[in-house]
Amino acid sequence: MSGFEAPTGIELDLGNLTAFDKRIYEGDEMESTTQAVQALVTAIFSLPAENTEDGKIVPLPRPSFALPREKPIPRERELTKWEKFAKEKGIQKRKRDRLVLDEATGEYVARYGRRSKNSVAQDVIIPHKEGMGDDYDPFAEKRKEKKQRIQENKKKQAANIRAGQKSRGGNINPIQALDVAKRGPSGKKFLPKRGLKDALAVVQRSTASAGKFDKKVQNEPKQVSRGVKRKFETVVPRAGLGKEKERSQKIAERVLLQNH
Amino acid sequence: MGKKYDHSNVVSRAKTGAGRRAIESRTPKAVEAPKSLLALKGHATSSLCNAVLNDLCLLKKPLCKKLHRKNDLLPFEAGGEAHLENLARLNDCSLFTVVNHNKKRPHNIVFGRTFGFRILDMLEFGITNYKPLSQFRGLRSAPGSKPLLLFNGDDYGATETTRALRSLFLDVFRGGMPRNMSTNNERDDVVALDLAGVDRVIIFTLRGEKKVLFRQYAVELRKKKDSRLPGVVLKEAGPSFDLELRRSRLASDAMLTEAMKKPRDPAFVRKVKNVSRDNMGDKKGRIHLGKQDLNKLALARMKGLDKRHRTGDESRSEHPVVQGGEEETQIGQQVKNEQSEETQRHTKRRKLDTAT
Known part of the structure; x- marks a missing residue:
């Protein structure tokens, strides 16, 4: 750091190349402005400089005036299921050669991907399985199996991502909750419980008739009534004056007892 | 009936390397690149507004992105921020300025910033007393040169609005290396300064609580006989204008707390005892x-x-x-x-x- 001290009333933040002049001006404004800029420039030029090919360069200290970030601090990625398992077992990643020897031909072929050792296209002859009938196509079977494996893997990837989001306590908007519905491994739809009831209640009331004439979905839960309806006593009771008399009696008793 | 493809299990990924890099550059980082300014026109603007916007872009270059179409934007109206936030997200800019002009609020300019592409705070001003950059001669700074900043006035700390104003202008106008040129991974601010690049100062003078004078001066460094440190001569370089505060929306406490959080220093290692x-x-x-x-x-x-x-x-x-x-x-x-x-x-x- 430089030994330069700014005049009183001027604060410097060299990390931001900024001066805060808090003095109250009397007289020539331009003069005091120049003073403040002079203080800033002097402080910068007093910092230890490095001579480089491009000229003199000054490493600046960290800024003292704190400013907000533009995006939240990233959290560490949640480990995938495999990564957790590998960590537990102490399994380490190892680099494997891209090429492997194909013993059938004696040539080196790719381990995976196009024209790899295990690719379907690489197979010229596959022995027919006994008891599978004449229309059994082992090539088609192999292609199908590969597709299934890919699908399975994608499911696992999605599950890992979802697990990561869940552990972060993802924010669920009650309306968006309906869109988040995913198919579980069993093919059944499962919905995030949080916010779902609220979302449904909102949606059920969201038509012109407030849901009264809507087509109901199978097993749709009954519309939850929110709030209490006001109830009024009839002005002229149908069954005599009995009830009204009772009410008045009650009030009278309470008042009289209090006054006692 | 054909089988519908189930998209729920598909992991979305960039298809190209460029796409992957673009996504990567936009994901939140512990140490952030300098903020970029998004310059926008509202649905109706005046020639004065347009000129101010152009000048600001020249000052801010290359950490600035100007959109040339008009946008139906009223950031202070209810529901008016959604479009703005979307534009900020699409252009990956966390600072924005919008100009518009109407009878009720002539020559209007809004400065603001976002956090996580949600509006953090914004201030609205009326522009008066404008002198364009082209009117002045003398300052020819290289694009991306880092300006000195000076906040004049003892009232900046007085109210929440003036504090926000100081923080916002500091955030908008402080220098920094552009995202694609930044080589260091540790600091987002001006890390090293080329002394030959000290050539201008932007001055924000607060008058009362509602008026800010925006001025830019060229800094001429003169050699002094008795010292190796240079003397300073200021020459007005423009643009210059006065800003009269109109409406303001300050940051909510919760959002500001989140935005002011500092990432854990990667160099910090907990002391292992015993x-x-x-x-x-x-x-x-x-x-x-x-x-x-x-x-x-x-x-x-x-x-x-x-x-x-x-x-x-x-x-x-x-x-x-x-x-x-x-x-x-x-x-x-x-x-x-x-x-x-x-x-x-x-x-x-x-x-x-x-x-x-």
């Missing part, structure tokens, strides 16, 4: 066991002290009188159990000690 290595490279640990309770020592039991083996009648044994203090009279089955547990724990610890 673990050392000896000359053979073996790990040694020091364990603090606390003070030992001598009354609960698991000693060899003495028959003489056991009440069953005490001579005399049974009734005396209910109130045994034993030398050596009150505590020892309480020896019973429960205490014995505790003792044995305690000893087990001790031996376990000792085993651990030798194992490490």
Whole structure:
């Protein structure tokens, strides 16, 4: 750091190349402005400089005036299921050669991907399985199996991502909750419980008739009534004056007892 | 009926390397690149507004992105921020300025910033007394040169609005290396300064609580005879205008707290206590066991002290009188159990000690 001290009333933040002049001006404004800029420039030029090919360069200290970030601090990625398992077992990643020897031909072929050792296209002859009938196509079977494996893997990837989001306590908007519905491994739809009831209640009331004439979905839960309806006593009771008399009696008793 | 493809299990990924890099550059980072300014026109603007916007872009270059179409934007109206936030997200800019012009608020300019592409705070001003950059001669700074900033006035700390104003202008106009040119991974601010690049200063003078004078001056450095430090001469370089504060939306406490959080310093390592290595490279640990309770020592039991083996009648044994203090009279089955547990724990610890 430089030994330069700014005049009183001027604060410097060299990390931001900024001066805060808090003095109250009397007289020539331009003069005091120049003073403040002079203080800033002097402080910068007093910092230890490095001579480089491009000229003199000054490493600046960290800024003292704190400013907000533009995006939240990233959290560490949640480990995938495999990564957790590998960590537990102490399994380490190892680099494997891209090429492997194909013993059938004696040539080196790719381990995976196009024209790899295990690719379907690489197979010229596959022995027919006994008891599978004449229309059994082992090539088609192999292609199908590969597709299934890919699908399975994608499911696992999605599950890992979802697990990561869940552990972060993802924010669920009650309306968006309906869109988040995913198919579980069993093919059944499962919905995030949080916010779902609220979302449904909102949606059920969201038509012109407030849901009264809507087509109901199978097993749709009954519309939850929110709030209490006001109830009024009839002005002229149908069954005599009995009830009204009772009410008045009650009030009278309470008042009289209090006054006692 | 064809089978519908289930998109729910598909992991979305960039298809090209460029796409992957674009996504990567936009994901939040612990140490952020400098903020970029998004310059926008509202649905109706004046030529004055447009000129100010152009000048601001020239000052801010290359950390600036100007959109040339008009946008139906009213950031202060209810629901008006959604479109703005979307534009900020699409262009990956967290600072924005919008100009518009109407009868109620002529020559209007809004400065604001976002956090996580949600509006953090914004301030609206009316522009008066404008002198364009083109009117002045003398300042020819290289694009991306870092300006000095000066905040004039003792009232900046007075109210929440003026504090926000200072923070916002500092955020918008401070220099920094553009995202794609930034080489350091540790600092987002101006890390190193080329002394030859000290050529301009932007000055924000606060008048009262509602008026800010925006001025830019060219800084001429003169050699002094008696010192190796240069003297300063200021020459007005433009643009210059006065800003009259109109509406403001300040940051909510919760959002600001989140935005002001500092990431954990990667260089910080928690001090490991009580673990050392000896000359053979073996790990040694020091364990603090606390003070030992001598009354609960698991000693060899003495028959003489056991009440069953005490001579005399049974009734005396209910109130045994034993030398050596009150505590020892309480020896019973429960205490014995505790003792044995305690000893087990001790031996376990000792085993651990030798194992490490």
